Amino acid sequence: MAILTRVGRIELAKAVKAQSIYLAWGAGEPQWDSTPVTEQSTSTQLTQVLGYRKARRVLYCEPDVNGEIQVPEGGFTASSQATPHIYCEFNYDFTDALDKTIRELGLMVGTQPSSGEPAGKFYHAPSDIVDPGVLMLVEHRPAMYRDQGVRETFEFVLSF
Template identity: 40%
Template sequence: MAVLQDRGRIALASAIAAQPLYLAWGRGLPAWDAATPPEPTTATTLVDEIGRRLITAVQYVVPHAEGEIELPDETRFTASAQPSKWVHARWTFDYADAAGETIRELGVFIGGTLQAGLPAGQRYFTAAQVLEPGELYTLERQQAAIRNGSTRQVQEFVLPF
């Protein structure tokens, strides 16, 4: 059986890090409030996308026991000057992005197509401004949370390859 090598994983990480990466958030379904369902592995979109933000920062990282980047499972990473098979992606949302909306799902999308004629420099896009969502890399369903417009939301993911 063929085994994907680290250099191949690094090549994949480099190719993805060079693409537009978006974090989309969605309403999901109110029925999920009783019990959040598991994430499928075959999803191509969010159930009810609200909007998405273009990536704010991207860097390569490597596992490090005392690293400054910590995941929910307590795995830690530190920045790497050299490409690696892990990409740390961060999205910093503006205060008004989806203010007052109920968020139940998050998705990292690679690429996609937006409406033509949008303002130069626009970084947050409503679902109506997305023509083709791109490739859904990761999907997370979570407990419902009301998006507070007085808080600047930051989301981070370490994407493994």
């Protein structure tokens, strides 16, 4: 039986980390509030995208139960060396998707804003995106209403 080696996994992580990484969030479907939906590995996009936020930090990391990075899958420690694990942090602003309800998240790789978007802009409306990229991770969440007093932060670790 063939296996994907650690160095092969590191090369996959390097290829992903070299691209633009965004977190899309969407309204999903109101019926999900009473009937939760299961994520599908065949998903290619969110149901109702509201916006895209560029990753604030993208780091290599290694599993470590006592690490400073804590995600539902466990603890990790940041690494200066390439590893098969990539930590991504997304910090939404107070006004991003204000007065909207969020039910779905999608980690996108290779997202391209239109050329007319200002350099350094981190949040984009769907109409400002020319290529949404590839959906690497999808998560359905309990409904979360966006009000101006909250800045959402999401953290994920992609493991190859």
